[in-house]
Amino acid sequence: MVPAPASQAPPRAACPELHLPPPLPGIVAAVGEDELRWLCLRLAEALQAGPLAAVWQLEVDEFSDLAGELAELVVHGLAGxxxxxAVIAWVRLWGRHGPLELDEGQRQSWLGLWSGQLQRVPLPAYLARPLVRWMEALTAQWVQPGAATVLAFPRASPG
Known part of the structure; x- marks a missing residue:
């Protein structure tokens, strides 16, 4: 057996299981899938420009792919x-972009930006609050207490 060249990255660990919060199909119907996708794309842009700028250093096409998969994950996770x-989108994110190093501060920035995106559309508070709580539950599993690196998520991989 010939050893792999040193330039090749070691094999990536298996994709961790995604635990989706309970769906909110009534909210998806009220807000609309297209509007939710738009919110997710704006969220990804805000994260890339702000708290995750150092992590999401991606080419335009790679970033578009990442943002699209994030939108699919959220829309289908919410729809139920x-x-x-949503699980397929999660696996694609893992496979295409690799791990994201996310700490509690970055998670809080993520949630703040998500809340901000929700304020940009005409949503009654009774719809916005459950969407914020849903995202809180989704992102909570990505942060381990005392750890700065936790979430298998976006970093471009060769190929």
Missing amino acids: RQRQR
Whole structure:
């Protein structure tokens, strides 16, 4: 057996299981899937420009792919009827972009930016609050107490 060249990265660990919060199909119907996708794309842009700028140093095409998969994860996770599509988006994020180093401060920035995006659209508070809580539950699993690196998520991989 010939050893792999030193320039090749070691194999990546298996994709961790995604634990989706309970779906909110009524909110998806009220807000609309397209509007939710738009919110997720704006969130990804804000994260890349701000608290995750050092982590999300991606080419335009790579970033578009990452933001699109994030939108699919959120929309299908919220909708509930095709949650397997959210899991597929999660696996694609892991496979294409690798791990994201996310600490509690970055998570709080993520949640603040998500709340800000929700304020940009005409949503009654009774719809916005559950969306914020849903994102809190989704991102909580990505941060381990005392750890700065936790979430297998976006970093460009060769290929």
